[in-house]
Amino acid sequence: MHxxxxxxxxxxxxxxxxxxxxxxxxxxxxxxxxxxxIIEFTDNITVETLEQNNKQRTRNxxxxxxxxxxxxxxxxxxxxxNREGKWISYYSNNKIWKIDTYKNGDFQGEFKxxxxxxxxxIKGQYFKGRKAGEWQYYFKVGTLSxxxxxxxxxxQGKWVSYFPNNQSLxxxxxxxxxxxxxxxxxxxxxxxxxGSVQEKKKYTNDYPVxxxxxxxxxxxxxxTIFYDEKGKQIASKNFYESGVLKEKRIFDSIQRxxxxxxFYATKGLERIKKISYEENNKISKVLEYxxxxxxxxxxxxxxxxxxxLWESYHKNKELKSKISYVAGKIDGDYKTFYSNGQIExxxxxxxxxxxxxxxxxxxxxxxxxxxxxxxEKGKIGQWKYFAKKKHLFKIENYKNGNLxxxxxEYDSYNKGVIRAKxxxxxxxxxxxxxxxxxxxxxxxxxxxxxxxxxxxK
Numbered sequence: 135m136h137x138x139x140x141x142x143x144x145x146x147x148x149x150x151x152x153x154x155x156x157x158x159x160x161x162x163x164x165x166x167x168x169x170x171x172i173i174e175f176t177d178n179i180t181v182e183t184l185e186q187n188n189k190q191r192t193r194n195x196x197x198x199x200x201x202x203x204x205x206x207x208x209x210x211x212x213x214x215x216n217r218e219g220k221w222i223s224y225y226s227n228n229k230i231w232k233i234d235t236y237k238n239g240d241f242q243g244e245f246k247x248x249x250x251x252x253x254x255x256i257k258g259q260y261f262k263g264r265k266a267g268e269w270q271y272y273f274k275v276g277t278l279s280x281x282x283x284x285x286x287x288x289x290q291g292k293w294v295s296y297f298p299n300n301q302s303l304x305x306x307x308x309x310x311x312x313x314x315x316x317x318x319x320x321x322x323x324x325x326x327x328x329g330s331v332q333e334k335k336k337y338t339n340d341y342p343v344x345x346x347x348x349x350x351x352x353x354x355x356x357x358t359i360f361y362d363e364k365g366k367q368i369a370s371k372n373f374y375e376s377g378v379l380k381e382k383r384i385f386d387s388i389q390r391x392x393x394x395x396x397f398y399a400t401k402g403l404e405r406i407k408k409i410s411y412e413e414n415n416k417i418s419k420v421l422e423y424x425x426x427x428x429x430x431x432x433x434x435x436x437x438x439x440x441x442x443l444w445e446s447y448h449k450n451k452e453l454k455s456k457i458s459y460v461a462g463k464i465d466g467d468y469k470t471f472y473s474n475g476q477i478e479x480x481x482x483x484x485x486x487x488x489x490x491x492x493x494x495x496x497x498x499x500x501x502x503x504x505x506x507x508x509x510e511k512g513k514i515g516q517w518k519y520f521a522k523k524k525h526l527f528k529i530e531n532y533k534n535g536n537l538x539x540x541x542x543e544y545d546s547y548n549k550g551v552i553r554a555k556x557x558x559x560x561x562x563x564x565x566x567x568x569x570x571x572x573x574x575x576x577x578x579x580x581x582x583x584x585x586x587x588x589x590x591k
Contacts, residue, residue, distance in 0.1 A: 179209070191215075206231060215239075225250050235260065249274050258284070273298050288316030297327055312337075326351050341365025350375045374399045390415045398425055409435075424449045433459075448473040460485070476500040484510075497522060511535045521546040536561045545572050559584060 181198045193212035200207040210221030216239030223231040229252055235243030241260035249255050253276040258269035264287030271280040275298075282293030295308045306329040312320030318337035326332050330353055335346030342365050348357040354377040360369040367389055372381040376399065384393040392415070396406040405423040412418070418438070422431035426449055433444030439462030446454040452473050458466035463486035470479040477500070481492035488508040496503045501524050506517030512535020521527035527546055531539030537558035545551040551574050556567030562585030569578040581588040 210234075210236070220244075232256075282313070289313035290315070314339075335359075338363070400425070422446075436461075458483075472500065481508075499524075506530075506532070509534070525549045531558070548572055556582075 179196045179198050180193070181200065193215050196209070196211055198207055198209050205226035206223060208221055208223040211218050217234075217236040218238070219236060221234045221236060223234070225231050227250065229250060230246075230248050232245070232247040234241060234245055237243065240263040242262060243260060245256070245258050245260055246254060247256040251274070253272065253274060255272050255274065256269070257272075258265060259267040261267075265284035266286070268281065268283050270278060273279045277298065278296050279298075280293060280295045282289060283291050290313055293311045293313060295311075297308045306325050309322070309324035311318060311322050314320070317340035319339060321334070321336055322342075323334050324332045328351065330351060331349050333346065333348045335342050336344055341363075342359075342361045343363055344361060346359040346361065347355060348359075350356045350373075352375060354375060355373045356375075357373065358371040359367055362368050366387070367385050369385065370381075370383045371379060374380045378399055379397050380399070381397065382393075382395040383391055386392045390411070392411045394407070394409040396408075398404045398406055404425050404427055405421075407423070408421045410419045416437055418435045420431065420433050420435060421429065424430045428449055428451055429447050431444065431446040433440060434442050440459035441461065442459060444455075444457050444459060448454050450473055452475050453471050454473075455468075455470040457464055457468055460466075464483040465485055466483060468479065468481045468483050468488075469477065472478050477495050479492070479494055481488060482490045487510055489510070491505070491507050493505040494503045495501060502518075502520055504517065504519045506513060507515050513532035514534065515532060517530045517532060518526060519528040519530075521544075525546065526544055526549075528544065529540070529542040530537060531541070533539065538560060539557065541554070541556050541558055542552060543554040545553050551572060552570050553572070554567065554569050556563060557565050563582040564584055565582065567580045567582060568576055569580075571577050578590070580590060
């Protein structure tokens with residue numbers, strides 16, 4: 135009895151092993167069959183090049199058409215000069231490139247296309263020479279890329295696109311589009327890899343219409359675009375990741391920007407800047423704002439370059455600066471002011487360079503802090519600097535932007551008391567220098583030669 139049971143157990147084990155082996159072989163066969171179909175032709179095959187195949191002649195039976203230069207060829211059958219049934223095209227490595235199905239010379243029936251690694255990349259059907267029914271498109275690694283239907287050769291209804299392999303975390307589609315007679319018509323929606331919505335809009339007759347919404351990955355709106363019935367953009371809004379409005383744009387009939395407004399990243403919609411365009415977008419009026427809503431800067435641009443008088447203001451509405459521009463360069467009077475209205479800088483520019491007399495004011499009494507002259511190469515002549523209580527603090531001499539000539543430094547608190555005296559040549563100390571204490575007594579002497587210390591005498 136025990137031996138009989140053992141025999142039955144061994145027999146069942148052998149059957150199980152053979153069944154598993156059979157299933158493995160079957161799976162392999164099915165996988166190969168899915169990737170590469172095999173169609174046999176008889177030995178009686180007529181061979182011609184693609185160029186020869188394009189010439190008029192009567193053909194019947196099995197044929198092989200070669201593609202010179204790319205080492206590809208196709209095999210199929212002619213009936214009364216028309217391709218009939220399945221035609222198989224091959225790569226140079228003899229792997230199937232595509233399978234076409236014909237009826238009376240027209241595409242009719244199944245179509246498949248593979249890449250050189252054997253992966254299916256396109257699968258669909260033809261009816262009377264036109265795409266029909268469901269079509270599937272695949273990435274080069276064999277995962278589904280797009281799927282949808284054709285009617286009479288045109289996309290129709292819902293089409294779905296997917297992320298490449300392993301990119302989508304939730305296996306959600308990448309985008310969904312609706313078609314009517316080959317044109318986008320209806321809802322369009324796209325997704326991030328995490329499944330959250332990236333963009334939503336509507337199409338009519340292949341044109342986007344109405345409002346289109348784009349989103350940040352956190353689900354907040356990133357942009358809204360408004361279209362007219364012909365698909366032209368008429369306005370847009372951009373948003374910070376918090377969902378707060380960042381920018382507004384308005385477009386004219388030929389989609390040129392005619393107005394731009396930017397906003398601070400707060401919920402109060404405080405404007406940063408507004409730009410209004412006119413005269414074929416060559417001229418723009420610019421307004422900038424402080425966070426408290428008060429005007430910060432105003433001026434005009436021509437061809438995106440500052441032009442004419444520009445004025446800026448402090449938060450308390452007091453004038454901050456008056457600057458003139460020509461073709462984007464400061465040109466003419468230049469004045470800046472403190473928030474109490476007192477003048478800060480007063481000078482002149484010529485084509486972007488400081489020229490003539492310049493004066494800086496400051497201190498509690500807003501008196502002169504420094505004053506001197508510029509030419510096209512920089513500071514020139516004598517420059518004077520003042521400390522507190524209007525005391526002369528320093529005298530420098532310049533030549534073409536370089537320190538050159540006598541240099542005197544005074545005590546900041548003891549009016550008229552010299553603390554250092556010497557000479558510069560091309561920005562370098564040169565000759566004897568004398569240093570004094572706060573009473574005016576000499577405490578040190580040094581001698582330099584073009585910036586190099588020579589001696590203490």
